[in-house]
Amino acid sequence: MSTTTSQLTIIRPDDWHLHLRDGEQLKAVLPHTARQFARAIVMPNLRPPIVTTNMARAYQARIVSALPDDLRAKFQPLMTLYLTDNTAPAEITRAKSSGIVHAIKLYPAGATTNSDAGVTDIAKCYATLAEMEKHDVPLLVHGEVTDLDIDVFDREKVFIDRVLFPLMQRFPNLRIVFEHITTRDAVEFIKQSSAKIGATITAHHLLLNRNALFQGGIRPHHYCLPVLKREIHRRALLEAATSGNGKFFLGTDSAPHALVHKEQACGCAGIFTAHAAMECYATAFEKANALDKLEGFASFFGADFYRLPHNSDKITLQKKSWTIPERYPFSEEALIPLYANEELHWKMI
Ligand code: NCD
Numbered sequence: 346m347s348t349t350t351s352q353l354t355i356i357r358p359d360d361w362h363l364h365l366r367d368g369e370q371l372k373a374v375l376p377h378t379a380r381q382f383a384r385a386i387v388m389p390n391l392r393p394p395i396v397t398t399n400m401a402r403a404y405q406a407r408i409v410s411a412l413p414d415d416l417r418a419k420f421q422p423l424m425t426l427y428l429t430d431n432t433a434p435a436e437i438t439r440a441k442s443s444g445i446v447h448a449i450k451l452y453p454a455g456a457t458t459n460s461d462a463g464v465t466d467i468a469k470c471y472a473t474l475a476e477m478e479k480h481d482v483p484l485l486v487h488g489e490v491t492d493l494d495i496d497v498f499d500r501e502k503v504f505i506d507r508v509l510f511p512l513m514q515r516f517p518n519l520r521i522v523f524e525h526i527t528t529r530d531a532v533e534f535i536k537q538s539s540a541k542i543g544a545t546i547t548a549h550h551l552l553l554n555r556n557a558l559f560q561g562g563i564r565p566h567h568y569c570l571p572v573l574k575r576e577i578h579r580r581a582l583l584e585a586a587t588s589g590n591g592k593f594f595l596g597t598d599s600a601p602h603a604l605v606h607k608e609q610a611c612g613c614a615g616i617f618t619a620h621a622a623m624e625c626y627a628t629a630f631e632k633a634n635a636l637d638k639l640e641g642f643a644s645f646f647g648a649d650f651y652r653l654p655h656n657s658d659k660i661t662l663q664k665k666s667w668t669i670p671e672r673y674p675f676s677e678e679a680l681i682p683l684y685a686n687e688e689l690h691w692k693m694i
Pocket residue numbers: 364390457458459487568569570571598600601614615616
């Protein structure tokens with residue numbers, strides 16, 4: 346890695362947590378990611394969700410054909426399956442031998458966007474989880490309980506105590522990614538746990554705290570799940586991401602929703618960051634005086650966790666001010682990106 350004050354060149358990064366949607370929406374958002382990243386772990390929460398290896402294979406083909414010609418050979422979608430109460434152990438064997446499915450995603454039922462088909466009780470999945478442990482297929486976890494009586498800001502911490510810790514004791518050899526962590530509690534938990542568990546961190550959770558939800562009025566474009574937390578948590582995440590600890594790696598959780606579904610009496614959860622993902626991470630790392638730690642976090646640690654080779658080509662980020670567009674096209678709709686109409690001071694060239 347080479348770094349000066351004005352330019353940063355690193356091995357091309359990967360995005361270990363991404364929502365690409367489907368159809369025309371997929372076509373609209375995919376180039377943003379494929380310009381920056383070599384690979385991405387593609388989340389399976391479509392309607393209907395991707396629950397079988399055959400569905401994953403078909404979705405992968407749709408993604409590849411949605412790529413612009415100049416990026417087709419350069420970007421690789423890494424597929425996941427959506428775990429349900431009924432995922433059969435045999436599906437894990439098929440997923441493993443397919444070579445295209447890299448992990449299985451656990452959404453507690455009702456926890457987030459398109460999670461109605463998620464797991465109602467983790468005990469229903471024990472046989473399937475045992476098969477994953479045996480075949481070394483990683484489990485990706487949306488780590489929030491869904492109980493309405495638990496405060497929405499506490500749902501991640503309660504999930505650790507009630508679900509994640511017991512799960513790790515039952516399946517000590519299961520590799521787990523605690524996705525989009527948002528709390529100091531999650532950071533501490535990951536640091537103390539075995540090497541079998543890692544975590545992704547989004548750019549928006551490194552840059553924003555929960556004040557961003559209420560800055561001069563209600564801000565639907567800052568609403569995502571897990572919801573933004575207090576400043577102490579943001580600081581803990583930033584410290585983890587910039588620490589050089591290989592258990593923490595990049596996952597944008599870029600989650601596009603049409604403007605009409607965000608600006609609603611009941612708006613969807615999800616922040617779109619793919620348009621400037623690396624620029625946002627560079628901004629956060631620079632503020633922490635840790636640009637030298639960006640390459641490990643963005644380009645090496647996730648690949649190591651997934652046991653995939655490092656990429657070999659490079660990207661360059663330049664210190665250069667630019668204004669984020671007010672909106673991007675999104676099929677027939679509009680998509681409001683993070684920092685719409687605002688300036689960023691890094692730009693990938
Ligand atoms: C994601 C989405 O829109 O698919 N939303 C979000 O707020 N992150 C789902 C998810 O990852 O929770």
